[in-house]
Amino acid sequence: MSDSLPPGEGPDPYEGQDLEGLLSGKDDSFPAGLRPVAQTLDALRAAPMRAELGGEAAARANFRKIMLGDGGGTWASDDSGGERTLILPVEASGVAPRPLQGRHRRRRPARRGNWQAKALAGAAAAAVVVIGVSALTGTFSGSGNQSAQSGTSPSATSATSPSTVPSSKGVEGSATQEPSRSSSPTASEQSGDGTVKPSELCREYYAPEEPLSLHDKRARFQQLSNLAGGPGHVYPYCLQFLQPWDAGSADQWDQGPHGTGWPPGRNGNGNQGKDESGSQGQNQQ
Amino acid sequence: MMGKWLRGSGLCVDTQHVVGDDFARVLAEAQGGSEDQFAVLWRDANPALLRYLRVLAPENAEDIAAETWMHVLRALPRFVGDESAWRAWLFTTARRRLIDQARLRKRHPAEPLDEISAGDLPRSPDAEQLALDNLATESAIALLSRLPQPQAEVIMLRVVAGLDTEAVATLLGKSPGNVRVMAHRGLKKLESLLGPAGVASRAGVTT
Numbered sequence: 059m060s061d062s063l064p065p066g067e068g069p070d071p072y073e074g075q076d077l078e079g080l081l082s083g084k085d086d087s088f089p090a091g092l093r094p095v096a097q098t099l100d101a102l103r104a105a106p107m108r109a110e111l112g113g114e115a116a117a118r119a120n121f122r123k124i125m126l127g128d129g130g131g132t133w134a135s136d137d138s139g140g141e142r143t144l145i146l147p148v149e150a151s152g153v154a155p156r157p158l159q160g161r162h163r164r165r166r167p168a169r170r171g172n173w174q175a176k177a178l179a180g181a182a183a184a185a186v187v188v189i190g191v192s193a194l195t196g197t198f199s200g201s202g203n204q205s206a207q208s209g210t211s212p213s214a215t216s217a218t219s220p221s222t223v224p225s226s227k228g229v230e231g232s233a234t235q236e237p238s239r240s241s242s243p244t245a246s247e248q249s250g251d252g253t254v255k256p257s258e259l260c261r262e263y264y265a266p267e268e269p270l271s272l273h274d275k276r277a278r279f280q281q282l283s284n285l286a287g288g289p290g291h292v293y294p295y296c297l298q299f300l301q302p303w304d305a306g307s308a309d310q311w312d313q314g315p316h317g318t319g320w321p322p323g324r325n326g327n328g329n330q331g332k333d334e335s336g337s338q339g340q341n342q343q
Numbered sequence: 344m345m346g347k348w349l350r351g352s353g354l355c356v357d358t359q360h361v362v363g364d365d366f367a368r369v370l371a372e373a374q375g376g377s378e379d380q381f382a383v384l385w386r387d388a389n390p391a392l393l394r395y396l397r398v399l400a401p402e403n404a405e406d407i408a409a410e411t412w413m414h415v416l417r418a419l420p421r422f423v424g425d426e427s428a429w430r431a432w433l434f435t436t437a438r439r440r441l442i443d444q445a446r447l448r449k450r451h452p453a454e455p456l457d458e459i460s461a462g463d464l465p466r467s468p469d470a471e472q473l474a475l476d477n478l479a480t481e482s483a484i485a486l487l488s489r490l491p492q493p494q495a496e497v498i499m500l501r502v503v504a505g506l507d508t509e510a511v512a513t514l515l516g517k518s519p520g521n522v523r524v525m526a527h528r529g530l531k532k533l534e535s536l537l538g539p540a541g542v543a544s545r546a547g548v549t550t
Contacts, residue, residue, distance in 0.1 A: 074349060077526065077527050077530050081498070081501040081502060081526055081530075081532060082501070083502065091531075091534075092534065094528055094534065094537040094538070095533050095534050095537060098478075098482075098486060098487075098533060098537060099483075099498075100481045101479040101480045101483035101501045101505050102394060102480065102483045102484070102487065102499070102502050103391075103502060103503065104479065104480050106386070106389075106390035107390070110389060110390035110393050111386060111389065111390065113389070113405070113408075113409070114382060114385060116376050116409070117381075117382070117385045117389070117412055118381070118382060118385075120409075120413060120416055121381045121416055121432050122378060122384075124413070124416040124417055125378075125419065125420075126376055126378075126415060196461075235455075245442055274537060281481065288490075333419065342407070
């Protein structure tokens with residue numbers, strides 16, 4: 059809205075001062091034409107009507123309730139018969155605060171208790187995780203008695219990190235000496251097909267000089283499984299032929315969906331590759 | 344022309360500045376918990392408040408006034424200012440409650456009352472009797488209700504609340520010039536509504 063009167067209404071017959079005098083009610087020297095307006099404004103300023111003061115009792119009650127903390131419900135509207143709104147009483151000052159304070163007293167220690175309980179629960183969870191990892195590691199070390207189903211492992215689930223898997227190429231040529239254990243190599247060699255030594259089979263499987271095809275890996279694993287007495291015995295069986303850097307540590311191995319002892323799919327350069335089923339490892343990184 | 348009315352048995356004064364010079368003391372005692380001094384403030388301001396609200400929200404003026412006083416009471420201990428500031432604060436609070444009520448009614452509209460001007464409706468069961476006693480004031484309120492709301496509000500804040508142009512401009516969030524224009528337009532509109540007779544003649548009251 060602009061600050062000027064709109065055009066087309068004709069010349070303003072009254073001065074702004076006249077109108078200001080009307081509005082303020084302090085100047086009665088207005089033009090005679092404004093007398094009806096002045097009477098109307100005077101009527102607006104006129105003394106209170108009875109109905110306009112009828113709500114004093116309710117106002118006083120509200121004052122007592124709010125300013126003095128007086129209890130009890132009051133009607134917000136006046137007594138003149140208009141619509142009345144019940145204001146529900148606030149709790150009595152002598153009674154209500156005590157349970158409220160009591161609740162606060164009870165709540166604060168409860169909050170501390172919750173915090174302590176959460177800390178204890180967190181510590182317990184961490185302990186369970188540590189114990190679980192330790193147990194899994196120990197279980198895996200002795201996992202030769204657990205079977206894994208050949209060809210059914212969809213993905214590698216080992217926690218192996220690629221950086222922790224030693225590269226067979228990095229140690230190539232130094233891991234030529236077989237373990238000097240005297241337990242089973244001769245028997246194993248005799249029980250094999252006679253064409254490949256178990257140690258070579260193990261090395262070809264776990265530390266091949268060149269990456270094996272999936273078919274070759276499966277064939278060698280089958281042979282090793284026959285030699286070791288089952289798929290779950292392959293790793294312990296081969297461990298005696300392998301240098302530690304060839305086979306890696308036990309906890310680098312795939313636990314497999316069907317049990318421990320399933321070898322990880324590794325290619326020749328020591329990186330994590332496809333597992334026995336050819337699927338890409340999901341949690342190798 | 345102020346203070347010429349005689350209502351009932353009491354001498355009439357206008358609705359502006361009843362407390363006057365004692366305002367600071369009355370306010371301080373009310374803030375300190377004096378119910379009687381609060382009643383002085385209430386008697387001073389409530390009639391003007393009701394008239395302002397009856398022009399702008401005739402259907403629920405009493406409810407809004409009661410709600411306004413509840414808000415004022417809650418903040419009364421923290422109020423600092425003179426009587427003009429007190430009135431400005433009171434009417435600002437009332438205006439906010441008025442806007443809240445308008446929003447509420449917009450969301451939950453009531454049955455429309457067509458063909459009947461809101462200002463002509465009886466506002467309480469004894470409105471007829473009140474009208475007989477206070478024809479001039481009632482007629483004036485009804486007339487103001489027929490003005491465009493911004494103009495009526497400016498006039499009511501100037502005339503009934505007793506606020507000056509600057510205070511009204513602050514309250515409404517407009518410029519003083521804008522407030523003056525609205526007031527003058529409202530007065531001209533009022534003049535055209537009244538004709539030569541005036542509200543006193545319409546009410547059968549002479550001054």
